[in-house]
Amino acid sequence: MAQLCFFPEAGQSKGLPKQFLEYVPKLIDPFTGQQLLEKLIAETPWQQSMRIMYTKEVLTPRLTAWYGDPEAFDYQSLKSTRPLAWTPELLMVKNLVEPLAGATFNSVLLNYYRDGNDSVAWHSDKEEILGKEPIIASVSFGQVRSFDIRNKLNHAEQYSVKLEHGSFLLMKAGLQEKWEHRIAKSTKAMEPRVNLTFRIVK
Numbered sequence: 456m457a458q459l460c461f462f463p464e465a466g467q468s469k470g471l472p473k474q475f476l477e478y479v480p481k482l483i484d485p486f487t488g489q490q491l492l493e494k495l496i497a498e499t500p501w502q503q504s505m506r507i508m509y510t511k512e513v514l515t516p517r518l519t520a521w522y523g524d525p526e527a528f529d530y531q532s533l534k535s536t537r538p539l540a541w542t543p544e545l546l547m548v549k550n551l552v553e554p555l556a557g558a559t560f561n562s563v564l565l566n567y568y569r570d571g572n573d574s575v576a577w578h579s580d581k582e583e584i585l586g587k588e589p590i591i592a593s594v595s596f597g598q599v600r601s602f603d604i605r606n607k608l609n610h611a612e613q614y615s616v617k618l619e620h621g622s623f624l625l626m627k628a629g630l631q632e633k634w635e636h637r638i639a640k641s642t643k644a645m646e647p648r649v650n651l652t653f654r655i656v657k
């Protein structure tokens with residue numbers, strides 16, 4: 456794997472399980488990042504999905520979109536809609552992250568957090584379709600948001616990384632088994648943020 460910076464910036468809490476995470480604050484320069492952010496917000500066919508919470512159906516508190524190699528997996532057996540075809544912008548970012556991740560991704564899930572009310576609740580990405588010990592590469596644009604992680608067996612063990620505009624976060628093999636993550640809502644005014652999570656769907 457290429458040599459990465461290990462959390463060189465302030466703003467990251469101490470004690471992060473760095474064996475499972477790599478963070479590069481400036482993978483993409485701010486100007487290019489801003490252009491990508493605006494284009495992704497304007498041109499992505501964003502959807503708001505439903506999920507079951509206890510017994511009620513609720514709207515996911517953010518917008519999402521799914522892109523990928525249509526021939527790489529049987530999306531019908533995944534009970535999923537067909538992924539959208541890669542755009543030049545998404546391929547550009549994919550080509551940047553693959554050498555850092557040491558992996559070739561066949562899909563990307565986009566998350567659009569419109570403001571501080573948008574969030575993703577505690578979860579780990581460990582669906583069967585991602586295989587055992589998945590590697591996920593995450594790239595963020597726009598508003599800096601806190602990526603919190605907590606130990607599944609001891610919720611008091613909690614850390615956070617501030618995901619900056621143009622930054623890269625690698626969730627390495629093993630993270631999803633022991634740790635959960637979230638992007639919490641914020642009562643402070645928040646500008647839009649778009650996050651790309653590159654994944655390998657089996």
Ligand SMILES: O=C(O)CCC(=O)C(=O)O
Pocket residue numbers: 564566575580593595602618636637638650652
């Ligand atoms: O927005 C983020 O940084 C995290 C998104 C996430 O956890 C996911 O898509 O599974």
Ligand SMILES: [Fe+2]
Pocket residue numbers: 578579580636
């Ligand atoms: Fe996640």
